[in-house]
Amino acid sequence: MKKIISSILMTLLFVAPVLMTNAQDSKKTPEKQDNxxxxxxxxxxxxxxxxxxxxxxxxxxxxxxxxxxxxxxxxxxxxxxxxxxxxxxxxxxxxxxxxxxxxYTSSGTNCPQAPGCQKSKSGCQDH
Structure with missing residues (x-):
């Protein structure tokens, strides 16, 4: 019985830090997606x-x-x-x-919304 309890405790000691690290990483991902x-x-x-x-x-x-x-x-x-x-x-x-x-524009012409965009190779972005 003692072996079972100590093996469960040892498993928790090794698994808990990994789970906490993954939880912190998942919080960072949405911030990066916004950028x-x-x-x-x-x-x-x-x-x-x-x-x-x-x-x-x-x-x-x-x-x-x-x-x-x-x-x-x-x-x-x-x-x-x-x-x-x-x-x-x-x-x-x-x-x-x-x-x-x-x-790219849906009409197939160069983007007229941004100054210099017609000469630019930078692509159409949200203007």
């Missing part, structure tokens, strides 16, 4: 191979938290941490793969 920015690009991709090439690059790009690639709309949307990267760097990274990158 994320989203940018969308129009990219001249033509096939699944293009989509996969861009996806593989974005998966390893510093600061990228998530992305969506829509081949039909030729649209790449990236959610990123502005403390680690910015929209210009992301656009240039896609261009390095050989694709033409322009800010």
């Amino acid at each position: 994320l920015k989203t940018v969308s690009y129009s990219v001249n991709m033509h096939c699944e191979s293009c989509k996969n090439t861009i996806g593989k690059m974005l998966a390893y790009e510093k600061g990228v938290k998530s992305f969506d690639i829509n081949l039909d709309l030729k649209k790449v949307t990236v959610k990123y941490d502005p403390a680690k990267t910015d929209a210009d760097k992301l656009g240039k990274a896609i261009e390095k793969l050989g694709y033409k990158v322009t800010p």
